[in-house]
Amino acid sequence: MNQPPTYNESDLVKLLKERSEKAFSYLYDNYSGALYGVIHSIITDDETARDILQDVFVNIWKKIDSYDPTKGRLFTWMLNIARNAAIDKLRSKAFKEGLKNQPISENVDISGGSAINPAINDVGLRKVVSRLKEEQRVLIDLSYFQGFTHEEIARAMNMPLGTVKTRIRSALIQLRTLIQ
Amino acid sequence: MNIKEYIASGIIESYVLGLASEQERMEFEQHCARYPELLDARIKFEQLLENQAMEHAEAPPVDSKEKIWSAIQQPWSSNTSKIITMEPTTTRRSSGMRWVAAASVILMLAAGYFAFDYYNKNKELQKSNDEMNARLNRMDTVINKMKEEQAVIQNPNTTVINLAALKESAPSASVYWDTTSASVYLLVRNMPQIASEKQYQLWSIIDSAGKLQPTSLGLFDGGQEKVMVKVNDAQKADAFAITIEKRGNAGGPDLQQLQNMGKTKL
DSSP states (O other): OOOOOOOOOHHHHHHHHTTTTHHHHHHHHHHHHHHHHHTTTTTOOHHHHHHHHHHHHHHHHHHHGGGGGOOOHHHHHHHHHHHHHHHHHHHHHHHHHHHSSSHHHHHHHHHHTTGGGOOOOOOHHHHHHSSSSSSHHHHHHHEEEEIOOOHHHHHHHTTOOHHHHHHHHHHHHHHHHHOO | OOHHHHHHHHHHHHHHHOOOHHHHHHHHHHHHHHHHHHHHHHHHHHHHHHHHHTTTOOOTTTTTTHHHHHHHGGGGGGGGGGHHOOOOOOTTTSSSSHHHHHHHHHHHHHHHHHHHHHHHHHEEEEEEHHHHHHHHHHHHHHHHHEEEEEEEOOTTTTEEEEEEEEEETOOOEEEEEEETEEEEEEEEEEEOOOTTTTEEEEEEEEEHHHHHHHEEEEEEESSOOOOHHHHHHHHSSSSSEEEEEEEESOOOOGGGGGGEESSSSS
């Protein structure tokens, strides 16, 4: 095997937009693991997570033209594609199993948000989140890992929207210090 | 806005993690364009998040990459789907000429597709490029002309001579005369419309011991709001005058039709 080339981010993006297979291969080799970890922190099932990873990379290839570097780094863009794909799956699966009709407040009451996906891996960002205070952990779990909107959370937890927003913000600030 | 407070408000984390509302996102992007320290803080958090994700990377199943490649290559070769399953870009199972031949057919199709695609795109680009160039040239011409005129008007060697109206209907006219380069710009405003077989004519007049010698500096049409005429050969002139002549007049001035006149020296 040849030694894979390394690229700086703007060159890599340029090559990807030109549909360079070599650049895409490099992208996969370097980032598939990180993205797979992110997907796995939302979806436990290996097979489903793998399917999502494939969809994510196919979408990255297809949508690279819509990537705007002024709005964020390439990895952030890919991370959000991965998270959104995983959450879409989670919610459609939850729907199939009839879980979606359950008020989320029940899940919150029982085990702090993870009830909807009880056997979740405590890996990656989730591991960091688990070190937050209970109340903050629940909010991050619902919003980031389960994709509920602030409005949905406010309704389910019977809290004013402004309060939900403020608490999620302070949870995120706390999360950041834990990552560091 | 207090940018330090904004940075510390959790908006960066909220934006980067995809939790911000549409409105918050738009505001954040505008602020990022304006406040470099906000942009720096955003990039820092993104980097932090990336490092964190890299540290917790999990190896995906080994056949994932291959499946992604075949999914990507499907859309534009769906009409050759029978052979596509051999996966053209990998030579993983390239045992025997049959595979090589099949692979080269696919490569040729792919190359053909890309060549065609690039050809079309290139043609479009070429066209818009030509249009831009033509526009640029037109703008350059206009700008150069304006610069030239401006230079004459602002040149300290330039004298402004008002050509007094001798008839009630005559336009208001000024001559900008650069005696060092002998360039003459005639600026005429509100020239009345005249019969189409007639034209205005600008003359320079040299007073040679009481005998007036007119030299034509050019003909121009009436009915225009503003005219600038450039003449290159008018080193010596005692006066400038405008007459109405028949279109394309090659003879001398018809002094009965003198419209405007101004002396260079009082």
